Amino acid sequence: MEFFTLHDFMTYTKGVTYLVMGGILVFMPLYWLYLTDRDDD
Amino acid sequence: MSQETPIARKQYLTPFNVITGIILVIGFVLTVLRFTKGIGAVTNLDNNNPWGLWIGFDLLCGVALAAGGYMTSSACYIFGLKKYHSAVRPAILTAFLGYALVVFALHYDVGRPWRLPYPIFWSQGTSSLLFEVGLCVFLYLTVLFIEWTPAAFEWLGYKKIRGIVVRLTLMLTIFGVVLSTLHQSSLGALFMIAPSKLHPLWYSGYLHVYFFISSMFAGLSMVIFESTLAHRWLHHKMDDTHLAESDGVVLGFGRAASFIMMGYVGIKIIGLAVDNNWHYLATGWGMWFLVELVGFVLLPAILFSMGAREKNLTFIRVAAVWAVLGIVLNRLNVSLIAFNWHLPAADRYVPSIMEVGTTIFIVTLGVVVYRFIALKMPILHEHPDYKQAH
Numbered sequence: 001m002e003f004f005t006l007h008d009f010m011t012y013t014k015g016v017t018y019l020v021m022g023g024i025l026v027f028m029p030l031y032w033l034y035l036t037d038r039d040d041d
Numbered sequence: 042m043s044q045e046t047p048i049a050r051k052q053y054l055t056p057f058n059v060i061t062g063i064i065l066v067i068g069f070v071l072t073v074l075r076f077t078k079g080i081g082a083v084t085n086l087d088n089n090n091p092w093g094l095w096i097g098f099d100l101l102c103g104v105a106l107a108a109g110g111y112m113t114s115s116a117c118y119i120f121g122l123k124k125y126h127s128a129v130r131p132a133i134l135t136a137f138l139g140y141a142l143v144v145f146a147l148h149y150d151v152g153r154p155w156r157l158p159y160p161i162f163w164s165q166g167t168s169s170l171l172f173e174v175g176l177c178v179f180l181y182l183t184v185l186f187i188e189w190t191p192a193a194f195e196w197l198g199y200k201k202i203r204g205i206v207v208r209l210t211l212m213l214t215i216f217g218v219v220l221s222t223l224h225q226s227s228l229g230a231l232f233m234i235a236p237s238k239l240h241p242l243w244y245s246g247y248l249h250v251y252f253f254i255s256s257m258f259a260g261l262s263m264v265i266f267e268s269t270l271a272h273r274w275l276h277h278k279m280d281d282t283h284l285a286e287s288d289g290v291v292l293g294f295g296r297a298a299s300f301i302m303m304g305y306v307g308i309k310i311i312g313l314a315v316d317n318n319w320h321y322l323a324t325g326w327g328m329w330f331l332v333e334l335v336g337f338v339l340l341p342a343i344l345f346s347m348g349a350r351e352k353n354l355t356f357i358r359v360a361a362v363w364a365v366l367g368i369v370l371n372r373l374n375v376s377l378i379a380f381n382w383h384l385p386a387a388d389r390y391v392p393s394i395m396e397v398g399t400t401i402f403i404v405t406l407g408v409v410v411y412r413f414i415a416l417k418m419p420i421l422h423e424h425p426d427y428k429q430a431h
Contacts, residue, residue, distance in 0.1 A: 020307075024307040028303065028307070035296050036296070
């Protein structure tokens with residue numbers, strides 16, 4: 001990825017960051033369920 | 042008498058006593074050298090590397106690994122998880138000794154111990170992060186000391202003053218959490234002053250967040266690790282309550298550590314994305330970064346999760362040691378290894394044998410004092426006069 005302006009850079013990095021954050025928001029509750037789903041056993 | 046002497050000598054000449062005795066004597070000699078010949082006589086520090094092992098390990102790792110104090114006491118007293126109560130006193134003691142030794146070790150680096158109160162009472166540098174760290178450590182060490190005193194008062198039989206201090210528990214716990222939030226993060230923020238010196242993979246605008254979040258699982262892992270050692274060496278000092286609650290503490294803390302570590306991996310990836318540092322991952326430094334993040338955070342987090350799901354305490358105990366090593370690696374990376382990364386090899390800092398010796402001396406001192414207190418005072422058991430008095 002080649003950047004020409006600060007705006008280009010911010011658009012690219014913020015875009016990737018929001019995708020990563022979305023992934024984490026989905027992953028963490030699932031991971032908590034994975035950690036706790038055997039509690040009733 | 043002549044028959045008793047060999048028995049008494051045999052009790053004192055245990056491998057633990059002999060080894061710690063040798064380390065303490067060497068440490069005393071190094072201390073005399075440091076304070077009579079100056080810092081240059083015992084360290085490899087120079088103008089490029091003014092902070093070395095004593096800051097990277099003794100201070101940064103010491104503070105991070107002492108986070109078990111605020112994690113355990115907040116779990117028990119703020120979140121009401123009373124099933125972890127038996128872990129509070131050992132965790133508070135570990136944290137108190139950890140912070141006390143941080144301050145002790147700082148004397149070796151700073152010198153002139155009589156000037157220790159100056160930044161707090163004489164010449165406050167209120168715009169400096171170091172002032173904030175110093176103030177927080179000063180206040181938190183005081184808080185930890187007060188939180189630890191009920192054990193000492195029970196041992197000494199001072200019931201009245203013990204009762205007064207116990208009534209302050211919730212306030213002290215809240216104060217401790219606030220102070221820890223401040224200085225754990227500030228220790229990371231200290232390195233934000235050096236963007237040109239710290240490798241971009243470790244440098245981040247979120248460095249303070251990384252230090253604070255990682256201190257959480259460092260503290261939890263340290264409580265599990267310390268509990269493992271206590272079970273091995275001080276088992277006879279544990280009462281039925283402590284033994285009954287112990288497995289639950291390990292399982293609960295292991296699960297919490299796993300969850301926090303996964304979140305930590307997540308925010309480290311966010312840091313890579315924000316600064317667009319992906320391309321560094323394909324370099325040698327990138328491999329080293331992945332060794333730290335995958336090898337010493339992600340893998341122990343997975344092992345913690347397997348232990349928590351399978352109720353396998355061995356998995357969790359191994360993961361705790363692994364995570365503690367990971368924290369040590371992270372703090373050394375930020376302060377020493379990835380710091381001044383662009384300098385030629387000849388100018389890089391490698392600690393001298395005397396610096397390493399001093400660090401071993403200080404850690405050993407902590408172990409000896411912990412052992413003394415845990416053997417004498419009600420740390421791993423409840424005092425008979427105060428059963429169910431919490």
